[in-house]
Amino acid sequence: MSLFNAKNYQEVSLFQPTNLLREARRQKEIETCNIPSICVLDPDGDIVDYLQSTGKASLNSCWACYHTQMYEFELAGMTVGIIGCAVGASFAVLLAEQMFVSGCEYLVSITSAGIIHPFEQQVEFMLIESALRDEGTSYHYLPPHEESTLAPQLWERLKELKKSEELSIDRGKSWTTDAPYRETPTAITKAKQLNVRAVEMEAAALYAFAKAKRQNVICFAHLTNTMAQKEGDFEKGEAFGSIKALQLLAEVIEILFP
Numbered sequence: 001m002s003l004f005n006a007k008n009y010q011e012v013s014l015f016q017p018t019n020l021l022r023e024a025r026r027q028k029e030i031e032t033c034n035i036p037s038i039c040v041l042d043p044d045g046d047i048v049d050y051l052q053s054t055g056k057a058s059l060n061s062c063w064a065c066y067h068t069q070m071y072e073f074e075l076a077g078m079t080v081g082i083i084g085c086a087v088g089a090s091f092a093v094l095l096a097e098q099m100f101v102s103g104c105e106y107l108v109s110i111t112s113a114g115i116i117h118p119f120e121q122q123v124e125f126m127l128i129e130s131a132l133r134d135e136g137t138s139y140h141y142l143p144p145h146e147e148s149t150l151a152p153q154l155w156e157r158l159k160e161l162k163k164s165e166e167l168s169i170d171r172g173k174s175w176t177t178d179a180p181y182r183e184t185p186t187a188i189t190k191a192k193q194l195n196v197r198a199v200e201m202e203a204a205a206l207y208a209f210a211k212a213k214r215q216n217v218i219c220f221a222h223l224t225n226t227m228a229q230k231e232g233d234f235e236k237g238e239a240f241g242s243i244k245a246l247q248l249l250a251e252v253i254e255i256l257f258p
Contacts, residue, residue, distance in 0.1 A: 034103025
């Protein structure tokens with residue numbers, strides 16, 4: 001029997017992130033307070049490492065998660081929360097659920113991605129407009145026939161993001177998988193036929209969560225590799241790509257909080 005038959009997408013979950021965090025605060029003796037209104041998921045952990053090594057990040061004292069630490073830093077006039085090494089769809093959404101009941105209003109994910117179908121000109125960052133659902137988490141939030149997409153109101157606002165000499169940005173479709181070592185030639189060929197530009201591990205689930213819970217989630221793919229098909233792959237640039245990623249994030253903040 002498929003577990004899909006037991007889904008009721010309008011039904012409220014018995015297990016709520018607010019209840020988990022209530023108990024975490026009690027056990028850890030953490031006061032009830034809000035995390036920053038804009039937060040970042042950094043699956044590679046490179047941005048967090050850079051911020052720590054340069055003395056720009058400090059621990060957030062309001063984050064009550066059992067599994068992670070949140071750091072905060074200042075950027076573009078805002079205090080930003082960030083969690084590193086949030087790899088994979090289920091972990092990313094677990095954290096997203098907890099962030100949005102802890103005071104987050106906008107969540108930005110910046111994840112490394114393998115290039116499936118390159119753009120005509122070199123692109124470093126791709127705003128993920130939609131994602132193929134080749135993972136399990138999204139199916140707990142949306143029926144199988146629905147697409148995982150960036151919310152239309154966010155897409156409209158982020159049209160202001162422009163390519164520049166400092167940042168190479170474009171838009172496109174990704175393929176979200178929870179089995180990176182099963183990126184077979186057959187699967188890649190099918191993804192290309194569906195106009196997929198890159199493969200990553202979180203976006204489809206994050207967008208499904210965002211659509212189901214009416215939250216603001218924005219996913220970027222940092223196009224860093226060709227799935228290790230050549231020696232010297234996975235080069236992200238200065239400070240493992242963190243400086244460019246923070247420039248991108250600053251532009252996003254200026255659009256969201258004019």
